[in-house]
Amino acid sequence: MMSQHIQKDEKSQAIFRKHWLPFVGTLIPILLAAYVPKWLFDYLSDQPSIAPYMQQLTQGTIIELLLFIYTILIFFLFLSAFSVFSDMFLDACIITDRRIIDIEQMGFFNRETSIFLLEHVQDVTIETSGFFQTIFGYGTLIIQTAGDRQFHIPNISRPHKAKRIIGEAIREVRSGRPAGSL
């Protein structure tokens, strides 16, 4: 769990996760894909020219086969919805008293963990763009480190709070506390 990223003498200040709204946004096409075949079937059944054929489909083994294929579709849509949820939920940005740890799950087999020492952080920027990000309070956290490296943490919840906590942690590190090491 989280302890695998934090050293023994290190103290976690805050954990920030991805906001739930982009997840809901990706759920919409999945729900549509589940609903469209049923809607199409009902729509075609209402068309007078096709209705007799559709009526035939609802009898015997054909309807069973169609239902079977539809259930398999629902099964795979369920798996993809859960994958998207896992992808969102297993991402995290951990701020400790020494470092910022950004964990990004990308699909099933790719996981990226970036670690920045607080003393190397030169600039923290928040980007909230668009209606939803402004209303629901999430955005992209951009961390600029020494050596002109820039890290983007998209769709993070409460980015202003994250920026404030990072700022306080940097101030503490620079005010003479011993710097940590990787």
Added chain:
Amino acid sequence: MTEIILPTSTLSSFLPWAVFVVGVIWIIYSIIITLHWINYAYNSVLTAISLSVYYIGSLAIIGYLITFL
């Protein structure tokens, strides 16, 4: 009007294979997803809830698929 007739023998041999393939995919997916959640999640209660929802949901769908056999 042409009557649509589906060969029953083809259908009865297709369904078990389809369920078998779905079952194999489900087992592989479940192993990967469970390991991911156990290794990388940050809250054990949410891990338990999420995995329960996943297993109940997916098993319900597989259970329904089996009724076609």
